[in-house]
Amino acid sequence: MTFIYHMADKEDWAAARHAGFYAGTANDKADGFIHFSTGETVVGSAAKHRAGQENLILLTVDSDALGDALKWEPARGGILFPHLYGLLDPALVLREEPLPLGPDGLHIFPAGIKE
Template identity: 65%
Template sequence: MTDRIIHHMCRADEWDAARAAGSYPGSSQDVQDGFIHFSTAGQVVESAAKHRAGQGGLILLTVDAVRLDAALRWEPSRGGQLFPHLYAALPVSAVLRADPLPLGSDGRHVFPAGFPFVIEDLAP
């Protein structure tokens, strides 16, 4: 594993449905690709600009990668960087935070105060 804390962006309505169901199956793009796309804290800002440009109503999910077990794979993508890909539904129990990801006046996403997060209460 590369990073313990990983992130995923989804629509607020998708997250509401996931919370009710207990798991998140991924966006339509994730389903088409066969895995749920995640990013590290160092990758997610660029991912937002590249893949979610101008999209409002998004939620930033902060996830404990340890809770995803073997279904999480780190695979090369953009520029050879390793990105986390989840080959299963995301259990809501693995999500540490869900924060609104609004658009700023410049059209770029505004990440929550304190990002990147330090999650101190994780078990080793």
Template identity: 55%
Template sequence: MPPVIYKIAPSGLWAEADRIGRFTGAPVDHADGYIHFSTAEQARETAAKHFAGQQELLLVAVDAAALGTDLKWEPSRGGALFPHLYGELPLSAVMWAKPLPLGPDGLHVFPEHMR
């Protein structure tokens, strides 16, 4: 499995995570019982499908190995395996968080190294 996974998060929720020292999830995560993540290959489709047109987002890179056995790889869209975290995300596992702006075409602009 990939060593780095990604969370797309509204900046307001991430500011709260910074304040309390952990990310407890977005409303969809709470509803599903786990925190949704994507691989680098899945992140663009996740952004287009679940965050279309949304601004004030962050792309958060997470060290998958730091999550231990709470991280499960489970089938989702089209049977692809997606990383799901059954628990809170400790900020110690976060490698970086960068803005995920909208481009002129209305799609989110991902960091160069993810292209």
């Protein structure tokens, strides 16, 4: 089991749970897939792409549950990132945790998430 992570806006995620599917962020939709990160890359991704953004939650998913729709593709210096080509079923999300901002404008991650 490999945990992967996605940062979602709280309101968008609430609407997705109600609708029964999550299509991702505006950036995800533009790129054609939902961006996920590993435990080793999520903190850096948040700092690079989401610094200062409020109202985010961290979604945890078992990568195996996403089947063939999940592709591991190289980005940033050849590091493999998980990309979901399709909608995310909210029932597959194992944990939803708030990502509050610290005084430095960076997100405070739950215990157990490592960089």
